[in-house]
Amino acid sequence: MTTIHLTVNNQPHTLTVPPMKRLLDLLREDLSLTGTKEACGEGECGACAILLDTGSGPELVNSCLIPALQADNATLTTIEGLAPDAALHPIQQSFLQAGGAQCGICTPGMILATHHLLTQHPNPTEAQIREGLSGNLCRCTGYMRIFESIRQAATETAR
Amino acid sequence: MSQGNPILGTSPLRKEGRAKVLGATQYIDDLTLPGLWHGTTIRSTIARGRIKSITFDPQINWSEYAIVRAADIPGENSIVHLTRDHPCLAATEINHVAEPILLLAHPEKSALLAARSAIHIDYDELPGVFTIEASEAAVEALHHDPNATSNIIWSGSNSGGTPNCFKQYQMHTGEADETEDALAAAFESADFIITGEYTTGAQEQLYIEPNGVIAECDIDPATGHIRGVTVRGSMQCPYYLVHALALVFNLPEENCRVLQVETGGAFGGKEDFPSVIGSHAALLAMKCGHPVKIIYDRSEDMAATTKRHPSRTRIRTAVSRDGKLLAGTIDIALDGGAYATLSPVVLSRATLHAPGPYKWPHLRVRAKAMATNIPPHGAFRGFGAPQSLFALERHIDKIAHTLGLTPEEIRRRNFLSTGDRTATGQLLTEPVDMQHLLTRALADSGYHARRDRFAAENPTSRIKRGIGIAAFMHGAGFTGSGERRLNSLVHLDILPNGLPQILVSSTEFGQGTNTILCQVAAEALALPYDDILIHQPDTTLVPDSGPTVASRTAMIVGKLVERAAHQILTTLRTHASLPTPHTRAQFIAAAQSYLTRHNHLRASTRYQPATKIHWDDDLYRGDAYPAYAWAVYVAEVAVDLSTYTATVTRFDALQEVGRVLHPILARGQIEGGIAQGIGYALYEKCVYQNGHLMNNQMTNYIMPTSADLPTIHVYFEETPSPHGPGGAKGIGELPMDGPAPAILNAIEDATGIAFTAIPLLPEDIFERLTAYTTHPHGGTEDLNPATDLDTETESPRVSA
Ligand code: FES
Ligand code: FES
Numbered sequence: 026m027t028t029i030h031l032t033v034n035n036q037p038h039t040l041t042v043p044p045m046k047r048l049l050d051l052l053r054e055d056l057s058l059t060g061t062k063e064a065c066g067e068g069e070c071g072a073c074a075i076l077l078d079t080g081s082g083p084e085l086v087n088s089c090l091i092p093a094l095q096a097d098n099a100t101l102t103t104i105e106g107l108a109p110d111a112a113l114h115p116i117q118q119s120f121l122q123a124g125g126a127q128c129g130i131c132t133p134g135m136i137l138a139t140h141h142l143l144t145q146h147p148n149p150t151e152a153q154i155r156e157g158l159s160g161n162l163c164r165c166t167g168y169m170r171i172f173e174s175i176r177q178a179a180t181e182t183a184r
Numbered sequence: 185m186s187q188g189n190p191i192l193g194t195s196p197l198r199k200e201g202r203a204k205v206l207g208a209t210q211y212i213d214d215l216t217l218p219g220l221w222h223g224t225t226i227r228s229t230i231a232r233g234r235i236k237s238i239t240f241d242p243q244i245n246w247s248e249y250a251i252v253r254a255a256d257i258p259g260e261n262s263i264v265h266l267t268r269d270h271p272c273l274a275a276t277e278i279n280h281v282a283e284p285i286l287l288l289a290h291p292e293k294s295a296l297l298a299a300r301s302a303i304h305i306d307y308d309e310l311p312g313v314f315t316i317e318a319s320e321a322a323v324e325a326l327h328h329d330p331n332a333t334s335n336i337i338w339s340g341s342n343s344g345g346t347p348n349c350f351k352q353y354q355m356h357t358g359e360a361d362e363t364e365d366a367l368a369a370a371f372e373s374a375d376f377i378i379t380g381e382y383t384t385g386a387q388e389q390l391y392i393e394p395n396g397v398i399a400e401c402d403i404d405p406a407t408g409h410i411r412g413v414t415v416r417g418s419m420q421c422p423y424y425l426v427h428a429l430a431l432v433f434n435l436p437e438e439n440c441r442v443l444q445v446e447t448g449g450a451f452g453g454k455e456d457f458p459s460v461i462g463s464h465a466a467l468l469a470m471k472c473g474h475p476v477k478i479i480y481d482r483s484e485d486m487a488a489t490t491k492r493h494p495s496r497t498r499i500r501t502a503v504s505r506d507g508k509l510l511a512g513t514i515d516i517a518l519d520g521g522a523y524a525t526l527s528p529v530v531l532s533r534a535t536l537h538a539p540g541p542y543k544w545p546h547l548r549v550r551a552k553a554m555a556t557n558i559p560p561h562g563a564f565r566g567f568g569a570p571q572s573l574f575a576l577e578r579h580i581d582k583i584a585h586t587l588g589l590t591p592e593e594i595r596r597r598n599f600l601s602t603g604d605r606t607a608t609g610q611l612l613t614e615p616v617d618m619q620h621l622l623t624r625a626l627a628d629s630g631y632h633a634r635r636d637r638f639a640a641e642n643p644t645s646r647i648k649r650g651i652g653i654a655a656f657m658h659g660a661g662f663t664g665s666g667e668r669r670l671n672s673l674v675h676l677d678i679l680p681n682g683l684p685q686i687l688v689s690s691t692e693f694g695q696g697t698n699t700i701l702c703q704v705a706a707e708a709l710a711l712p713y714d715d716i717l718i719h720q721p722d723t724t725l726v727p728d729s730g731p732t733v734a735s736r737t738a739m740i741v742g743k744l745v746e747r748a749a750h751q752i753l754t755t756l757r758t759h760a761s762l763p764t765p766h767t768r769a770q771f772i773a774a775a776q777s778y779l780t781r782h783n784h785l786r787a788s789t790r791y792q793p794a795t796k797i798h799w800d801d802d803l804y805r806g807d808a809y810p811a812y813a814w815a816v817y818v819a820e821v822a823v824d825l826s827t828y829t830a831t832v833t834r835f836d837a838l839q840e841v842g843r844v845l846h847p848i849l850a851r852g853q854i855e856g857g858i859a860q861g862i863g864y865a866l867y868e869k870c871v872y873q874n875g876h877l878m879n880n881q882m883t884n885y886i887m888p889t890s891a892d893l894p895t896i897h898v899y900f901e902e903t904p905s906p907h908g909p910g911g912a913k914g915i916g917e918l919p920m921d922g923p924a925p926a927i928l929n930a931i932e933d934a935t936g937i938a939f940t941a942i943p944l945l946p947e948d949i950f951e952r953l954t955a956y957t958t959h960p961h962g963g964t965e966d967l968n969p970a971t972d973l974d975t976e977t978e979s980p981r982v983s984a
Binding site for chain 1: 197200205210211446451696849851859891
């Protein structure tokens with residue numbers, strides 16, 4: 026067991042966990058943040074994607090591949106942290122409006138990937154959108170409504 | 185009927201959408217119950233044989249674990265689908281890899297891993313039967329020698345089949361003998377006889393949320409009797425699981441409670457399989473006296489659960505010189521896997537869609553589902569239709585090439601239209617205009633200009649571009665007499681606040697059930713959409729409104745909701761002075777005043793077959809489906825001759841689905857289906873070795889990513905149908921049918937090579953292209969689309 030300190034969605038936590046525990050399980054089991062999903066457990070699908078900042082700015086990572094130890098002293102954002110006061114974040118709003126969420130299981134990861142994409146490219150081209158989401162699988166939408174959601178979110182945030 | 189703003193045809197926010205974008209939706213793995221244990225399944229590692237012995241390593245303290253074997257099952261050791269051939273747990277006989285043998289549960293999930301590897305199972309292994317052809321060969325051998333049973337892996341004796349064959353159908357355009365005579369005569373005198381064989385592979389549904397359930401078992405502490413079981417989980421058809429539990433536990437159905445939890449994708453993959461995992465978890469709950477959760481990880485889900493049936497279709501057609509289909513025979517074989525499960529009904533849909541949207545003066549379709557030692561194949565969006573439509577739409581292009589007609593022209597000369605009869609004899613009374621759909625699809629997609637441009641550019645380019653079409657239809661609702669047998673029921677309640685709540689067993693798994701049904705009720709009741717509630721399916725509260733499959737929910741269940749809403753209005757107008765038209769406030773006042781006098785207000789409506797629907801299950805003739813959706817899809821591809829990859833570079837999809845109830849959801853359905861269809865054609869391959877799925881991971885089973893898919897253009901032609909609410913028909917499965925043939929037709933247009941099998945991967949293209957260069961008539965620099973060297977043809981015969 027090892028003790029780690031981390032900040033999740035602006036809340037500081039100190040946890041004693043097995044050092045190799047997956048960050049995904051730490052979030053879901055120790056912090057009851059079940060918005061982060063597991064669909065493959067091997068870094069292929071992005072259902073478990075979160076934003077992890079270990080000092081050099083937030084990165085989009087697959088939490089199923091990250092040992093808890095690696096999150097020591099890090100700052101994390103999960104889907105629950107995007108709209109802390111129950112008002113939807115503009116990205117969430119656009120996914121809701123444009124049909125970017127169908128079954129919803131990929132949606133938390135997709136929304137965080139979009140957040141990361143729009144931070145890097147506030148006005149993304151189609152190629153940048155496709156590239157930015159290529160680590161997140163969605164079986165329901167065929168991605169077209171998700172692209173539309175991102176375009177709407179970009180316009181909204183640009184205002 | 186509506187007096188407010190129209191709601192059908194607009195795109196209100198998805199009912200459960202807010203929770204989904206917040207990440208607040210609780211799927212089954214997000215739930216827990218007090219005292220929860222975790223379950224796992226011990227599965228066979230061989231495809232066929234008998235269990236010799238099971239040993240438990242004494243290193244493990246087994247008293248901490250709940251262990252269930254076949255002998256512990258209180259009722260019948262069988263998962264009921266259409267037959268009872270499918271064991272809940274294998275007792276001695278093994279018929280496929282990953283067949284469940286033992287169940288284990290423990291309070292700590294981490295304790296399961298070590299226990300799994302401490303169980304050793306010894307087998308007497310038998311050689312397996314892994315392909316349609318091997319299964320057929322065994323039947324053939326049996327015909328010659330009644331003792332040659334060594335490769336008969338499914339007896340069929342008590343399940344309505346024949347050895348190694350779960351089900352067969354035979355369908356004729358007329359009386360069987362007369363049709364056979366007419367076929368013989370047509371093949372005798374036709375200008376051209378064109379034959380082809382087409383194959384399709386297994387496809388994984390790959391819902392992003394794997395299968396999972398939590399089960400509880402209520403045991404009388406005094407007597408030890410099982411009083412009831414409750415299962416929550418990710419599923420499409422709660423009442424299917426009720427039927428399964430009743431048999432496995434030998435309990436009355438009312439003591440088997442099933443709750444659908446928000447479901448992270450299904451596509452047919454959670455139609456029949458939850459009956460298996462749900463029964464397993466409930467057995468463990470019975471054994472340990474605690475709630476038990478089973479969540480499959482991806483590799484287990486892919487190795488053990490159902491996939492789309494692989495198929496082989498042989499088509500033989502007699503065609504006149506001017507391109508008229510004169511006669512045809514179509515022979516379909518599906519690989520059903522080790523147990524019958526849903527194969528008979530998948531086969532039925534394959535049979536009924538085999539003729540496509542064409543007029544056949546004389547046609548015979550023969551279809552069979554064969555047993556193999558592969559995990560049972562099951563439901564997947566399209567349900568047999570994608571297989572037969574792939575074959576047919578490739579074959580229609582082959583006829584065009586043979587005759588020197590364009591793909592467009594051959595279709596125009598044979599399309600069904602209003603007033604025609606389909607191959608089953610169904611009179612098309614509602615408007616069908618495939619000619620117009622084709623004209624519009626080609627115009628909207630700029631087909632002709634692109635086709636000409638590619639023909640001009642290809643000779644000098646390493647990247648060959650092509651464009652292909654597919655024309656098809658999909659029947660909405662259950663086949664033939666199916667809806668009558670389902671006899672679906674819905675309730676619409678008025679709650680104490682005067683507002684309505686829909687009670688149905690129809691499930692939401694992304695496709696939009698909640699939203700559509702609430703729109704239908706809102707429109708019919710002239711209330712705002714936000715006022716309508718729909719209850720999460722719980723079989724103690726919701727009636728059996730049929731399974732959520734077969735593109736039936738909007739049309740069939742939607743119509744029942746609409747009728748129930750009309751009943752409520754009639755009641756309130758007659759007994760509570762609701763004026764016509766009414767406002768929201770007047771509705772609430774009338775409803776509440778009714779409730780103070782009568783305590784409750786519920787409208788219940790049951791499916792009423794339109795009297796004009798006739799279906800003969802024995803002859804396989806009549807009105808196969810209440811309604812059809814019609815479509816023409818156009819695919820553009822680029823085939824890179826240096827990397828041998830084929831990419832879809834643009835996709836245009838035009839469909840007539842009746843009235844579009846929710847344009848955003850409808851587009852999402854079409855786009856999602858097309859993405860799965862593109863995967864089916866070009867990416868997704870199940871690689872089996874000795875019955876083992878070798879690529880049961882997302883790393884090696886490749887589905888399209890956002891970088892792989894083209895822009896998909898979706899167009900609707902709206903012809904209101906009398907069958908569904910507000911004129912709607914079914915939509916969910918249609919988009920799965922067209923992409924694969926359109927894409928392979930486009931690849932032939934690009935390269936001149938008539939591929940006949942999907943999935944078509946770069947290695948297949950490489951193999952064919954490199955073989956082509958050594959062919960005396962071929963060459964990579966000079967691919968001639970008119971030369972067809974790739975499918976077996978009886979030499980086209982031009983009559984003198
Ligand atoms: S669960 Fe982490 S990438 Fe799939
Ligand atoms: S919405 Fe279902 S997987 Fe993306």
